[in-house]
Amino acid sequence: MKRKRRNTNKKTALPDDTTKRTAVQNRKTLLCLAASCIFFVGLYFAAFQFRDTNYAAFSMVAEAVLYLLLPGLFLAYVIINRGISNDVPEKDQLTDELSEAEKEALIEEIKRRHAKAKPLLYFLFPLVFIVGFDVVYTIFFT
DSSP: OOOOOOOTTOOOOOOOHHHHHHHHHHHHHHHHHHHHHHHHHHHHHHHHHTTTSTTHHHHHHHHHHHHHHHHHHHHHHHHHHTSSOOOOOOGGGSOTTSOHHHHHHHHHHHHHHHHHHHHHHHHHHHHHHHHHHHHHHHHHHO
């Protein structure tokens, strides 16, 4: 008896519109993070290379910018987002003293603040890694 071989080369159905939009958004996020990482890593290594040259002032200013930008961006994110959490409450989780319209307005306001604070993360995450790397390098290798 011959076995029927399964066709493993079946083409899958085309992704729907939401999947395409999600993929495009993920690519944009990846490109923004990559560009931010390249910029900050380049700035850090340029400052590191110029430490003992005639451009030591540039090095000090660049390192000061990196070290001051990290807590500044973090505070801006916390203030805009009103905290660190990105959880959006459901209507039934809100207090009963609020009307339905007020609950809707509050939920929309929370979503708007989260959307406004999200771009700060594109700059905050690379800075955390770069400043962390610099601290570890300074403690253990100098």
